[in-house]
Amino acid sequence: MIAIATLAKHVVDLCDAFGVGLEIDKQLAPDGARAMTQSYQPDAAKKVRVHPIIDETTYCVALHEIGHCVSPTGMMFFEWSLSMRLFRQPTSVRDIRIALEMEDAAWMWAKHYALEWTPLMQNTAAMCLATYTREARRVLGTGGLPR
Numbered sequence: 001m002i003a004i005a006t007l008a009k010h011v012v013d014l015c016d017a018f019g020v021g022l023e024i025d026k027q028l029a030p031d032g033a034r035a036m037t038q039s040y041q042p043d044a045a046k047k048v049r050v051h052p053i054i055d056e057t058t059y060c061v062a063l064h065e066i067g068h069c070v071s072p073t074g075m076m077f078f079e080w081s082l083s084m085r086l087f088r089q090p091t092s093v094r095d096i097r098i099a100l101e102m103e104d105a106a107w108m109w110a111k112h113y114a115l116e117w118t119p120l121m122q123n124t125a126a127m128c129l130a131t132y133t134r135e136a137r138r139v140l141g142t143g144g145l146p147r
């Protein structure tokens with residue numbers, strides 16, 4: 001396992017390299033990380049708010065949030081319905097498929113750029129994706145999922 005200080009520096013370096021703003025929030029719950037954009041335009045300035053990197057989980061979640069900002073399909077809010085953009089209430093299968101695509105893209109980006117991808121990071125990714133898949137099943141029923 002790579003030293004935590006190295007992982008923390010890697011998050012800073014990736015944000016610098018990809019032009020993503022970085023806000024490290026010690027008050028943030030470890031699972032409260034977010035990727036944000038100034039507008040719904042694809043070229044809008046983007047930033048991530050993450051918990052300090054203290055372990056593998058906070059590292060892979062930070063990379064996931066950076067992935068939302070820089071992966072070509074990581075942040076397709078502009079494709080969502082107005083209801084989904086404003087209230088995160090999906091109104092169509094399309095809204096949900098786009099959300100799942102964004103999550104997949106951000107996790108693939110995180111895995112690709114990680115200095116090391118550990119089983120714990122893989123489990124974290126799977127657990128996070130499962131929350132979106134569960135929500136999709138709740139809204140769409142079992143038959144409407146793309147996978």
Ligand SMILES: [Zn+2]
Nearest residue numbers: 064068103106
């Ligand atoms: Zn995500």
